[in-house]
Amino acid sequence: MTIQTDMTIQTDMTIQTAMTIQTDDIEQRLNEFFEENLAALALEMGHSLSPEVRETARQQVLMYWRKLRHIAERITDTEVRLSLPQQRTPKGRIFTIEGIVDIVRKDERVVMYDIKTHDTAAIKANIEEYERQLNVYAHIWQNLRGQRLDETAVICTQLPETLKQAIAAGDERRIAYELERWEPVIPIPFEPEHVAETVRAFGEVVDQIEEGCFAPPDLATLQNRLAGTTRTFASEICRRCDTRFSCSSYRAYAHAASQGVERRFREYFDDFGDDTEQAEHLVTGLTD
Numbered sequence: 001m002t003i004q005t006d007m008t009i010q011t012d013m014t015i016q017t018a019m020t021i022q023t024d025d026i027e028q029r030l031n032e033f034f035e036e037n038l039a040a041l042a043l044e045m046g047h048s049l050s051p052e053v054r055e056t057a058r059q060q061v062l063m064y065w066r067k068l069r070h071i072a073e074r075i076t077d078t079e080v081r082l083s084l085p086q087q088r089t090p091k092g093r094i095f096t097i098e099g100i101v102d103i104v105r106k107d108e109r110v111v112m113y114d115i116k117t118h119d120t121a122a123i124k125a126n127i128e129e130y131e132r133q134l135n136v137y138a139h140i141w142q143n144l145r146g147q148r149l150d151e152t153a154v155i156c157t158q159l160p161e162t163l164k165q166a167i168a169a170g171d172e173r174r175i176a177y178e179l180e181r182w183e184p185v186i187p188i189p190f191e192p193e194h195v196a197e198t199v200r201a202f203g204e205v206v207d208q209i210e211e212g213c214f215a216p217p218d219l220a221t222l223q224n225r226l227a228g229t230t231r232t233f234a235s236e237i238c239r240r241c242d243t244r245f246s247c248s249s250y251r252a253y254a255h256a257a258s259q260g261v262e263r264r265f266r267e268y269f270d271d272f273g274d275d276t277e278q279a280e281h282l283v284t285g286l287t288d
């Protein structure tokens with residue numbers, strides 16, 4: 001779903017409304033779009049969300065709309081695909097960088113927004129990484145497309161913990177207070193001199209992928225806290241990784257864990273079955 005300026009809300013169908021549309025009407029429509037999108041994703045991916053996760057996601061959409069309505073209503077170009085083709089890796093491979101941003105043009109000023117699902121503190125603590133990526137997009141927009149650009153910023157969609165707690169408590173006054181305090185828009189300075197360095201860093205990753213270098217980070221990295229958060233690499237990144245149960249670093253992390261959900265995994269990781277089960281597994285593997 002995309003939300004465009006002039007109060008146009010767009011999904012499979014487009015609803016063009018007058019400026020008189022009420023907030024409640026929009027939130028009702030957002031709820032309907034949310035259900036439609038979930039149903040489509042369930043059909044496409046073959047699995048659905050638990051009621052708790054579904055409700056959390058719905059609240060995130062609604063809070064995001066309430067907080068950023070002033071930007072959503074002014075967005076003039078949604079999901080603009082930016083492409084930097086024919087780049088060369090350090091080892092000579094050709095690759096293309098692509099990104100998607102939103103653009104607001106208002107009163108002669110043009111602002112580029114990059115939407116991220118990370119939380120505000122994590123982005124602020126690692127601002128250089130976001131700055132590099134957005135600077136590449138700004139370079140494409142300004143220099144290759146010849147478009148004006150006055151500001152760049154990241155929008156964080158993840159709700160702050162205090163706001164989540166207020167929602168869980170159902171306390172409308174606290175929700176309003178926490179919404180007011182939330183600052184999901186982080187301005188990013190445009191540093192054109194960093195663009196070449198960023199393209200080279202992307203190229204190094206392309207070379208690693210092409211050469212099959214997929215070694216995970218070591219155990220210490222998984223155990224360390226991520227800058228700007230109270231969470232470790234494992235709890236913030238690995239828990240969302242589909243390959244974690246076959247990842248040697250994550251297994252080592254689970255074996256060493258004295259708390260958290262990983263503590264329970266040990267018994268499964270170490271359960272190789274009895275002799276009969278192991279023999280059956282071996283025979284099955286030989287005959288397949």
Ligand code: SF4
Nearest residue numbers: 216238241244247250
């Ligand atoms: S579990 Fe996934 S994210 Fe974590 S180290 Fe392994 S591959 Fe990387």
